[in-house]
Amino acid sequence: MIQEFQPVIRELEGLAHDRGLVFDPVVFQITDSDEIAQVASMGLPNRFIHWYWGGTYKELVLQQTKEVFSILELVLNTSPSHAFLRSTNTYLQNVLVIAHVFGHADFFANNHWYRKSNKNMLNLAEQHARLIRTYEVQYGRDRVEKLLDALLTVATSVNAFERSPQEQRKRLIYYLEERAPLEEFERVLLEAIREEAEYFDLIQRTHIINEGWATFVEAELLNRLLSTKEWASISTQLCNRPAPYTIGYTLFAHVRDQDGFRRALELRQFYEDVSLIDTALTEELVRRLDIFVYDAKEKQKSYELQKVKEMLISQKLFKGEPRIEVDPASQGRDLLLAHLDEDRKLEPKRVGLFLRSVYSLWRNPVKLRANGKVYTYDRRGLSST
Amino acid sequence: MRIHRGRIAQHKHDQHLREYLKQNLNELIQQKELIIDGKVKTQIATLDLPTLKFAEEAQYLAQGAGSGGAGSGAGGGAGDERVQALGGLLGGDHHGKELRVELDFDEFVKLAQEVLLDELQLPTFHDPARQGEVESQDIPELDDLDRIGIRADLNLEETMVQSLYRNARERGVLDYDVDVQQDAWYFIEDPTTFQNNRSVEVYVLDVSGSMRGEYLSLVRKTIFILWHYLERRYPTNLRRYVVFQDVAEEKTRDEFFCVESSGGTHISTGFEKAVELLEGAREYDKFLFMFTDGETSSGDFDLAKKRFEEARSAFDLVIYCHVNPGGRGIGGFSEYVQETAKAQEGAAFANLMDLETIRAAMKDFLGFFDAQAVRRGAGATRR
Numbered sequence: 001m002i003q004e005f006q007p008v009i010r011e012l013e014g015l016a017h018d019r020g021l022v023f024d025p026v027v028f029q030i031t032d033s034d035e036i037a038q039v040a041s042m043g044l045p046n047r048f049i050h051w052y053w054g055g056t057y058k059e060l061v062l063q064q065t066k067e068v069f070s071i072l073e074l075v076l077n078t079s080p081s082h083a084f085l086r087s088t089n090t091y092l093q094n095v096l097v098i099a100h101v102f103g104h105a106d107f108f109a110n111n112h113w114y115r116k117s118n119k120n121m122l123n124l125a126e127q128h129a130r131l132i133r134t135y136e137v138q139y140g141r142d143r144v145e146k147l148l149d150a151l152l153t154v155a156t157s158v159n160a161f162e163r164s165p166q167e168q169r170k171r172l173i174y175y176l177e178e179r180a181p182l183e184e185f186e187r188v189l190l191e192a193i194r195e196e197a198e199y200f201d202l203i204q205r206t207h208i209i210n211e212g213w214a215t216f217v218e219a220e221l222l223n224r225l226l227s228t229k230e231w232a233s234i235s236t237q238l239c240n241r242p243a244p245y246t247i248g249y250t251l252f253a254h255v256r257d258q259d260g261f262r263r264a265l266e267l268r269q270f271y272e273d274v275s276l277i278d279t280a281l282t283e284e285l286v287r288r289l290d291i292f293v294y295d296a297k298e299k300q301k302s303y304e305l306q307k308v309k310e311m312l313i314s315q316k317l318f319k320g321e322p323r324i325e326v327d328p329a330s331q332g333r334d335l336l337l338a339h340l341d342e343d344r345k346l347e348p349k350r351v352g353l354f355l356r357s358v359y360s361l362w363r364n365p366v367k368l369r370a371n372g373k374v375y376t377y378d379r380r381g382l383s384s385t
Numbered sequence: 386m387r388i389h390r391g392r393i394a395q396h397k398h399d400q401h402l403r404e405y406l407k408q409n410l411n412e413l414i415q416q417k418e419l420i421i422d423g424k425v426k427t428q429i430a431t432l433d434l435p436t437l438k439f440a441e442e443a444q445y446l447a448q449g450a451g452s453g454g455a456g457s458g459a460g461g462g463a464g465d466e467r468v469q470a471l472g473g474l475l476g477g478d479h480h481g482k483e484l485r486v487e488l489d490f491d492e493f494v495k496l497a498q499e500v501l502l503d504e505l506q507l508p509t510f511h512d513p514a515r516q517g518e519v520e521s522q523d524i525p526e527l528d529d530l531d532r533i534g535i536r537a538d539l540n541l542e543e544t545m546v547q548s549l550y551r552n553a554r555e556r557g558v559l560d561y562d563v564d565v566q567q568d569a570w571y572f573i574e575d576p577t578t579f580q581n582n583r584s585v586e587v588y589v590l591d592v593s594g595s596m597r598g599e600y601l602s603l604v605r606k607t608i609f610i611l612w613h614y615l616e617r618r619y620p621t622n623l624r625r626y627v628v629f630q631d632v633a634e635e636k637t638r639d640e641f642f643c644v645e646s647s648g649g650t651h652i653s654t655g656f657e658k659a660v661e662l663l664e665g666a667r668e669y670d671k672f673l674f675m676f677t678d679g680e681t682s683s684g685d686f687d688l689a690k691k692r693f694e695e696a697r698s699a700f701d702l703v704i705y706c707h708v709n710p711g712g713r714g715i716g717g718f719s720e721y722v723q724e725t726a727k728a729q730e731g732a733a734f735a736n737l738m739d740l741e742t743i744r745a746a747m748k749d750f751l752g753f754f755d756a757q758a759v760r761r762g763a764g765a766t767r768r
Contacts, residue, residue: 041391052398156436243448291446293445295444347437353435
């Protein structure tokens with residue numbers, strides 16, 4: 001079936017090269033919605049199986065069945081890149097997807113942060129999955145699952161951009177990797193989960209620029225390939241995509257209109273989400289994109305550029321999650337964590353569950369300064385002062 | 386061979402979810418509106434890893450929902466409700482998204498039964514009906530339609546039409562997107578000539594002021610366990626639902642599990658409506674399950690007695706459940722029924738106070754089938 005698309009793949013690839021894009025080969029394969037939902041929920045096609053992906057998978061399948069939301073394509077940052085086209089897409093939808101995929105492939109190959117990324121993730125994920133299966137036999141499923149739950153919980157503290165060991169040590173997972181009294185197999189699994197988390201962290205931190213660039217490339221290529229009528233219908237679709245696509249696309253289109261295509265190529269090479277937003281977002285674009293800071297209590301919208309920008313950047317910097325760091329006062333067996341935005345409240349119910357997870361890895365008392373209190377989790381459970 | 390990793394992960398997720406729901410069953414079962422759009426909706430977020438999250442915040446980043454992103458202009462003015470929070474969307478994955486757990490009602494009931502049977506340690510029941518009240522070796526003629534039936538008897542044409550109506554109504558499209566739970570019609574034997582055994586079950590619920598919390602919990606738990614036994618006993622269960630306070634009304638199943646409590650109590654109306662619903666159904670095993678606190682209005686007492694007697698002669702068994710979470714003494718109309726049930730056949734009385742009393746009620750109920758088997762063995766005929 002993929003043969004049907006070979007001519008258009010070649011044509012779009014040629015057009016992409018003509019526009020100055022450079023990328024590794026892309027392996028396209030046709031697959032069904034179910035496999036796409038599976039890969040989308042797990043992140044990688046051969047990743048270890050965990051209950052947590054199961055909830056997302058279920059939801060995606062349901063949304064696709066009810067046609068609330070469909071994932072049209074998936075592409076992996078590997079060498080060569082692997083891209084999945086959905087068999088139920090129309091021919092024209094798959095042409096769009098192919099153009100979009102070339103945008104991603106170009107981004108993977110040229111963006112400063114992606115060039116350093118692990119392109120061997122498919123093999124690595126397979127190795128991790130096998131390792132986990134072996135450990136499940138050796139140490140028991142329940143024990144391994146509980147360990148994975150705790151590791152995935154602390155894995156949100158990775159930062160793919162952070163290279164300084166001193167700064168990394170402030171982040172919980174790196175601190176635990178260095179100092180937690182783990183058994184050998186536990187340490188091996190911690191490293192595995194941390195590696196995978198870094199791979200996904202990079203994707204998160206470049207979501208807007210990556211999707212924006214891919215959509216921008218898609219538009220650039222299709223504008224040359226399609227008839228005016230086809231293009232008109234497609235261009236309406238481009239405006240109706242989820243926020244990261246439209247925000248990124250609008251920023252790139254604006255840069256191209258202001259400073260030319262070469263400048264857009266530069267941004268895709270050296271920038272990530274935060275620097276792109278900081279550089280390219282203007283008051284006019286905030287209005288055009290209809291993004292605002294919303295005060296739910298007062299039901300007020302603020303389109304003030306600085307306010308929107310700050311919130312968007314903080315969202316990207318910390319992935320919308322609380323900023324938790326290991327406090328320098330942590331010594332020996334004492335682990336003290338601090339929530340850096342003290343004036344923002346954390347969901348109290350989650351604090352106990354989170355600390356219990358950390359305790360299961362640290363095995364000594366864990367403290368967290370947040371919500372104007374110091375929470376402690378030790379062998380007696382949770383307490384606060 | 387393709388390994389369905391997604392489905393395996395989902396299975397693991399659902400196992401965790403079941404455990405979680407089992408622990409919270411008592412809270413869930415008391416929800417006033419138990420079924421919404423055929424689903425049991427819970428306050429439980431989809432099982433999540435215990436990462437830290439911010440408590441609800443007054444200000445957040447958002448986009449005008451449905452405004453079409455780029456080129457759409459500034460959207461509505463202040464106070465416009467079409468606001469979509471951007472938090473989870475910008476992260477690039479699903480981590481920030483809070484999904485509430487929803488279960489199909491049937492799935493929920495199965496789960497509840499699993500928990501309750503385990504807790505109550507009730508006897509298992511393997512005595513399916515093989516013979517009807519009117520015994521026949523003939524293959525039944527399936528010349529009528531019903532919303533309840535077995536998959537093999539699905540009426541495709543009617544089901545497709547129903548699906549079309551539903552999709553037009555709910556989604557505004559003329560699509561055949563069959564959801565068996567909502568759309569299915571089945572070929573059945575015409576109830577008036579029905580020769581194989583199935584039950585008619587009428588559930589009558591007193592929805593006067595006190596029906597909430599533990600009261601609801603006892604009623605629903607009892608019903609779910611009854612279903613467990615009745616579904617094993619009869620190939621098909623035809624269920625009708627009635628609620629009453631001053632007047633009685635027939636309800637759909639979903640409405641029955643979402644009723645608002647209000648008004649006074651006229652038990653007579655409940656019995657009357659139940660008997661009315663038997664019209665045209667003379668050859669089933671007919672059960673009436675009445676759930677009430679028994680405090681009928683003073684002027685209704687005599688009429689309620691009369692209607693109870695009528696119900697007793699119309700049904701094979703009237704089970705009167707005095708819902709009594711406080712464990713108070715039994716008086717008033719309930720006392721009358723209790724005495725009658727002791728002295729005469731065709732009625733059973735249950736004083737539902739807690740799980741232990743539900744257990745006792747079930748044993749009494751199962752006694753009915755034993756007695757039925759004895760009667761059959763002796764060749765006795767019933768009405």
